[in-house]
Amino acid sequence: MFPYSRPMIMRRVVRCSVLAFWLIAFFCAPCNSEVLVVFRYDDYSATSPIEVDRSVINAFASRRMALTVGVIPYVCEGDIHDPMPQKTLSMDGEKAALLRASVRNGTVDAAVHGYSHQNRLRSPVGHFTEFAGLSIEHQRRRMAEAKSEVERLAGGLVETFIPPWDSFDKQTLRAAEAEGFRCFSASAAGPDMRRTRLRTVPVTTGLIGVRNAIEEARRQHNGRPIVGVLFHYYELRESGDARAVMSLEDFERLLEWISGQREVQVVTISRLLDQAVDLSPSRWAANAPVAWVPPLLRTLIQSSDSSGVWREQTEASRARLAVIGFGAFLYLAAFLAGFLSAWAVRRRLPALRGVVIAGSLLTSAFIFLRAAYYWCLGANSMLFLAALAGIVVGSAALHLTKRQGVAF
Numbered sequence: 492m493f494p495y496s497r498p499m500i501m502r503r504v505v506r507c508s509v510l511a512f513w514l515i516a517f518f519c520a521p522c523n524s525e526v527l528v529v530f531r532y533d534d535y536s537a538t539s540p541i542e543v544d545r546s547v548i549n550a551f552a553s554r555r556m557a558l559t560v561g562v563i564p565y566v567c568e569g570d571i572h573d574p575m576p577q578k579t580l581s582m583d584g585e586k587a588a589l590l591r592a593s594v595r596n597g598t599v600d601a602a603v604h605g606y607s608h609q610n611r612l613r614s615p616v617g618h619f620t621e622f623a624g625l626s627i628e629h630q631r632r633r634m635a636e637a638k639s640e641v642e643r644l645a646g647g648l649v650e651t652f653i654p655p656w657d658s659f660d661k662q663t664l665r666a667a668e669a670e671g672f673r674c675f676s677a678s679a680a681g682p683d684m685r686r687t688r689l690r691t692v693p694v695t696t697g698l699i700g701v702r703n704a705i706e707e708a709r710r711q712h713n714g715r716p717i718v719g720v721l722f723h724y725y726e727l728r729e730s731g732d733a734r735a736v737m738s739l740e741d742f743e744r745l746l747e748w749i750s751g752q753r754e755v756q757v758v759t760i761s762r763l764l765d766q767a768v769d770l771s772p773s774r775w776a777a778n779a780p781v782a783w784v785p786p787l788l789r790t791l792i793q794s795s796d797s798s799g800v801w802r803e804q805t806e807a808s809r810a811r812l813a814v815i816g817f818g819a820f821l822y823l824a825a826f827l828a829g830f831l832s833a834w835a836v837r838r839r840l841p842a843l844r845g846v847v848i849a850g851s852l853l854t855s856a857f858i859f860l861r862a863a864y865y866w867c868l869g870a871n872s873m874l875f876l877a878a879l880a881g882i883v884v885g886s887a888a889l890h891l892t893k894r895q896g897v898a899f
């Protein structure tokens with residue numbers, strides 16, 4: 492006989508349906524987030540083409556959107572990468588008038604983007620900087636002059652500093668604090684920003700990655716994730732530059748698409764500073780990529796440097812912890828692989844033991860020399876070093892145990 496009566500079955504069906512409903516609602520509920528999109532248009536200067544500058548500003552103004560513009564007050568006359576002495580250029584009347592009018596009508600939020608944006612390093616490896624490496628007094632002097640000129644041009648207070656090439660050092664942060672900046676905007680993957688009182692709004696993506704970053708932010712993140720979009724005049728085809736990635740028409744289409752998105756707000760850096768948005772160095776630290784973990788693994792775990800999204804602090808800390816855990820496991824696996832290889836060589840090809848140890852030590856020395864030359868030891872090289880360390884330790888341990896008479 493069937494052990495359940497009809498009402499009992501009905502009750503169970505209803506209970507199971509309610510439970511299933513709540514489970515589905517829990518896992519499928521849309522994220523409770525508002526995506527903040529900041530456009531940062533860098534390199535507005537005496538040498539940027541005014542037609543492109545004007546078109547970009549008009550594209551925002553016609554949609555009642557605003558953007559932050561990184562202004563170079565005294566741009567160098569020639570190639571910004573060339574460290575040889577160059578003349579500097581101030582903005583002419585038309586360019587200055589466009590900036591002032593756009594700041595006045597609320598379309599542009601002006602920021603200081605260096606003094607001349609001229610590289611000062613004769614670097615063989617393509618590292619460019621205007622500020623890093625200078626004394627704090629020198630950096631303060633350049634910043635003070637630049638700030639006062641940009642404020643004169645914009646007709647108001649300017650509170651954000653953007654280091655050219657996102658390159659800076661501790662003295663740059665201290666100089667920016669001393670010169671009265673409230674915000675420092677660089678790359679989310681840039682130098683350490685944990686020990687500063689400045690707030691930060693980093694850039695996380697370029698024009699090509701904006702759509703994906705916004706979709707990712709809406710799909711995966713809670714709170715108020717930030718998508719920081721960096722672009723320059725030369726990325727638009729109308730500039731005639733070979734580095735262009737889209738036409739002005741496509742750019743306008745992109746803005747149109749963004750303006751039609753629900754729960755997406757386009758804001759300037761200054762606007763964010765006035766809102767209750769977490770822009771603290773600790774949020775920066777939680778979002779900073781874990782440099783010793785290979786980029787492929789970071790991408791797989793979707794850390795912010797791969798998704799183009801600057802997450803809320805709690806969420807970013809959770810993702811960072813996962814990256815660190817998987818990273819540590821990967822290093823352990825590499826070490827063990829090296830250790831076991833040493834054991835296999837000793838068992839099967841004992842005559843090669845010396846060659847394997849010498850080869851591992853030589854390769855390690857080569858990796859360190861290369862790192863010293865480029866002043867950078869990448870995560871992939873570090874992982875390889877872990878495997879080489881496994882080989883050397885494995886060989887040494889087996890040698891010692893054999894001398895002490897331990898059988899394997």
Ligand SMILES: [Zn+2]
Nearest residue numbers: 533534655656
């Ligand atoms: Zn720049």
